[in-house]
Amino acid sequence: MEASNPKGSGQNPLEIENIKIVLQGNEACAKGALQAGCRFFAGYPITPSTEIIEMLSEEMPLAGGAFIQMEDEIASACAIIGARWGGKKAMTATSGPGYTLMQEAIGYAAVTETPIVIVNIQRGGPSTGQPTMSSQHDIYQARYGSHGDYQIIVLAPSSVQEMYDFTVRAFELSERFRTPVILLGDEIIGHMREKINVSSGPLEIAPANIISASSPQRDFFMGANSMVEGQLHDEYGRRIGHLAQKSGDFLQLLDRKILDNMDEITSIDTFCMEDADVAIVAYGSVARPSMNAIKLARGIKDDRISTKFKIVRDVITKGVPKTLRTDYSHLKVGLIKINTVWPFPEEQLVRLAANVDIVIVPEMNVGKYCREVERALCGKRVVSMPKSGGDIHTPREILDRIVEETGLKQEVGDLE
Amino acid sequence: MAIITVDKACCKGCDICFSICPKKLFVPSKIRNSYGTNLPEARNQEECILCGMCERLCPDGAISVIRSEDTKTEGEERHED
Amino acid sequence: MNKLYESYIKTDSLPTLFCPGCGNGIVQIAAARAIESLGCRRETACVSGIGCSSWIPCYYKLDVMHTLHGRALAFATGLKLASPDKNIIVFTGDGDCLAIGGNHFLHACARNIDITVVMVNNYIYGMTGGQKSPTTPLKAVTKTSPFGSVDKPMDGCALAMTLGASYVARWTTAHPVQLERAIAQGVKHKGFSFIEVLSQCPVQAGGNIHGTKDAATILEKYRTGTYLWKPAMAKTGSPEAAEADTFEAQGKTKIGLFKNDEEIEEYIAKVEEKLADKGIERPEMEK
Numbered sequence: 001m002e003a004s005n006p007k008g009s010g011q012n013p014l015e016i017e018n019i020k021i022v023l024q025g026n027e028a029c030a031k032g033a034l035q036a037g038c039r040f041f042a043g044y045p046i047t048p049s050t051e052i053i054e055m056l057s058e059e060m061p062l063a064g065g066a067f068i069q070m071e072d073e074i075a076s077a078c079a080i081i082g083a084r085w086g087g088k089k090a091m092t093a094t095s096g097p098g099y100t101l102m103q104e105a106i107g108y109a110a111v112t113e114t115p116i117v118i119v120n121i122q123r124g125g126p127s128t129g130q131p132t133m134s135s136q137h138d139i140y141q142a143r144y145g146s147h148g149d150y151q152i153i154v155l156a157p158s159s160v161q162e163m164y165d166f167t168v169r170a171f172e173l174s175e176r177f178r179t180p181v182i183l184l185g186d187e188i189i190g191h192m193r194e195k196i197n198v199s200s201g202p203l204e205i206a207p208a209n210i211i212s213a214s215s216p217q218r219d220f221f222m223g224a225n226s227m228v229e230g231q232l233h234d235e236y237g238r239r240i241g242h243l244a245q246k247s248g249d250f251l252q253l254l255d256r257k258i259l260d261n262m263d264e265i266t267s268i269d270t271f272c273m274e275d276a277d278v279a280i281v282a283y284g285s286v287a288r289p290s291m292n293a294i295k296l297a298r299g300i301k302d303d304r305i306s307t308k309f310k311i312v313r314d315v316i317t318k319g320v321p322k323t324l325r326t327d328y329s330h331l332k333v334g335l336i337k338i339n340t341v342w343p344f345p346e347e348q349l350v351r352l353a354a355n356v357d358i359v360i361v362p363e364m365n366v367g368k369y370c371r372e373v374e375r376a377l378c379g380k381r382v383v384s385m386p387k388s389g390g391d392i393h394t395p396r397e398i399l400d401r402i403v404e405e406t407g408l409k410q411e412v413g414d415l416e
Numbered sequence: 417m418a419i420i421t422v423d424k425a426c427c428k429g430c431d432i433c434f435s436i437c438p439k440k441l442f443v444p445s446k447i448r449n450s451y452g453t454n455l456p457e458a459r460n461q462e463e464c465i466l467c468g469m470c471e472r473l474c475p476d477g478a479i480s481v482i483r484s485e486d487t488k489t490e491g492e493e494r495h496e497d
Numbered sequence: 498m499n500k501l502y503e504s505y506i507k508t509d510s511l512p513t514l515f516c517p518g519c520g521n522g523i524v525q526i527a528a529a530r531a532i533e534s535l536g537c538r539r540e541t542a543c544v545s546g547i548g549c550s551s552w553i554p555c556y557y558k559l560d561v562m563h564t565l566h567g568r569a570l571a572f573a574t575g576l577k578l579a580s581p582d583k584n585i586i587v588f589t590g591d592g593d594c595l596a597i598g599g600n601h602f603l604h605a606c607a608r609n610i611d612i613t614v615v616m617v618n619n620y621i622y623g624m625t626g627g628q629k630s631p632t633t634p635l636k637a638v639t640k641t642s643p644f645g646s647v648d649k650p651m652d653g654c655a656l657a658m659t660l661g662a663s664y665v666a667r668w669t670t671a672h673p674v675q676l677e678r679a680i681a682q683g684v685k686h687k688g689f690s691f692i693e694v695l696s697q698c699p700v701q702a703g704g705n706i707h708g709t710k711d712a713a714t715i716l717e718k719y720r721t722g723t724y725l726w727k728p729a730m731a732k733t734g735s736p737e738a739a740e741a742d743t744f745e746a747q748g749k750t751k752i753g754l755f756k757n758d759e760e761i762e763e764y765i766a767k768v769e770e771k772l773a774d775k776g777i778e779r780p781e782m783e784k
Contacts (some may be wrong), residue, residue: 071601225561475520
């Protein structure tokens with residue numbers, strides 16, 4: 001039996017026994033948080049993340065947790081850090097302008113090693129930008145938004161199922177590595193609806209060994225007299241900022257805590273890479289049209305697009321239908337879908353792209369993440385495929401670019 | 417009877433204790449505190465009325481007033497509004 | 498050092514970073530005594546912002562969160578909601594609370610959330626070297642008002658009362674007994690408790706604000722330059738009101754307990770009541 005959107009049903013979200021459910025991306029994120037054991041949410045409404053705060057305003061109390069709409073995003077980010085030290089797993093959700101406001105708090109969570117999850121459902125920026133349009137503008141900000149040297153883990157979901165799964169994973173990673181984790185969604189994924197599998201009960205998030213640089217690991221009110229300190233500190237929370245050697249060592253520890261565990265943290269999905277000459281490196285919603293472009297190129301049948309093999313009937317744009325008939329049989333293209341966009345999975349990417357000649361990086365920004373790809377795969381031909389404005393790349397656009405870059409012959413023919 | 421000690425390591429030489437003791441028991445001694453200034457000492461400790469203001473007003477908790485067996489309690493009974 | 502100090506203070510972190518004669522030490526001892534008198538040490542945690550007074554709880558042998566400038570109340574709100582049966586004491590300063598923290602102060606008061614706030618007001622930004630703060634007196638010369646401040650100083654207590662705090666008091670470091678009592682009352686009080694403490698900053702505020710860098714002299718000024726507020730002073734036309742007017746005209750600052758309302762419903766209580774009204778059963782959640 002499949003349940004429809006249960007928002008407003010008043011049903012305890014933990015008692016959902018149906019395992020297939022149609023949800024909006026934002027709703028899936030909220031559900032994932034609850035299933036992961038999140039019992040505190042503080043937030044501020046902002047398009048296009050508002051569905052998350054709205055759903056949790058009802059479901060968080062139902063699940064026995066605490067919900068509060070704070071006065072601004074700064075307060076929201078601070079409140080979730082406070083709540084985590086009070087023993088409750090905590091999350092907030094926002095978009096670009098709010099995410100910018102949270103940067104100081106993110107740095108604080110990083111240096112105090114507080115496990116929190118922050119969801120950024122990206123919209124067009126900068127500033128007020130494009131409140132209702134999608135983008136991937138914040139990819140660098142997710143990594144480098146706060147001042148100072150710190151590491152952070154950033155997950156980029158590309159489907160409603162991943163909004164659910166990656167939110168759960170975000171809590172796991174944040175607890176395991178005692179670090180803030182960013183779920184970098186975007187408006188397309190946040191607002192789309194798909195049928196997904198959800199767990200039929202609360203999940204066990206029990207971190208194996210807690211890895212920590214030198215912040216107290218005991219929550220408050222456990223008799224540990226924990227000292228949570230924003231200055232660089234020793235394991236007792238005493239500041240060491242005036243000692244250059246110790247400070248450097250501490251920052252190194254914070255770094256290594258994450259970077260030494262890339263194998264555990266990194267998650268990359270590949271599609272058709274076994275024999276690929278061309279690779280698309282994509283993250284977030286852009287992975288979807290990338291996947292479809294590959295299916296088109298490889299002739300993999302997909303009910304959702306034209307069943308005509310090798311002919312693509314395009315969405316009519318500006319009244320000009322385009323039909324190209326191309327022989328793709330020599331084209332071997334694959335997808336490298338990066339789920340953990342930060343820390344940048346350099347080693348893994350080099351390995352996966354070892355046998356390709358061309359790498360194409362489509363992004364809904366001016367071409368940012370491709371710089372990392374370029375750097376990692378130095379020597380290979382890396383092609384940036386930026387798209388600004390809010391429309392996502394179409395499979396056709398990506399396919400056309402692949403064709404262009406590979407110099408494949410095209411024949412213009414009649415529509416069959 | 418009170419035993420009043422001033423901790424050399426805590427005292428920063430702010431001189432508050434000199435003025436606020438109602439019996440003016442604190443005077444500079446010849447000992448230096450860790451801060452490098454004169455450590456106060458309490459003389460005529462038998463005149464201490466145990467008001468406890470020195471303990472409350474020394475910002476560094478350096479002053480300790482220990483009450484011994486046969487002491488007056490008028491200082492402790494006094495309440496301010 | 499005295500027994501209480503030794504019991505509450507992390508002695509291996511001494512000496513404190515406070516300057517000689519700083520009022521923060523006096524507030525620190527008063528708050529420790531208040532916690533001790535309530536016997537609630539195990540159920541108490543402290544949150545502070547950034548500034549000299551925000552260092553007060555950092556020396557306590559308690560759970561302490563030393564957070565971001567102006568944001569202590571936001572952190573404390575999260576901590577309180579996650580552990581509603583515990584006591585949260587926030588230490589903040591005039592700049593931390595009324596300038597950068599203004600918005601959070603506004604909303605914490607309005608919520609009347611059960612947190613106790615000790616705002617140490619030394620009329621200056623001491624930690625950064627003596628710049629003006631929202632409470633710096635008119636015409637005072639500071640590092641950022643070299644020609645004399647043109648701003649009318651803010652009254653934190655008046656703001657708190659207007660915004661909805663249910664326990665509001667002001668004392669000074671020259672009134673350590675009353676201060677201790679007020680902090681204890683504030684912690685016991687179920688609602689937002691705001692306790693302002695006029696405190697001396699001999700090094701940065703001494704010269705410009707008080708005319709002296711001697712801590713004991715500033716304490717004496719706090720004793721003589723304040724008057725005790727009585728509820729009757731609120732009655733227009735009463736002799737007490739006339740008395741208050743005289744004091745105000747003399748430039749004295751009113752101190753005392755301004756508001757203590759047990760009837761105003763506290764935030765968490767309101768939320769729980771609403772949920773219970775709707776028949777929502779809240780399962781017992783484990784950490």
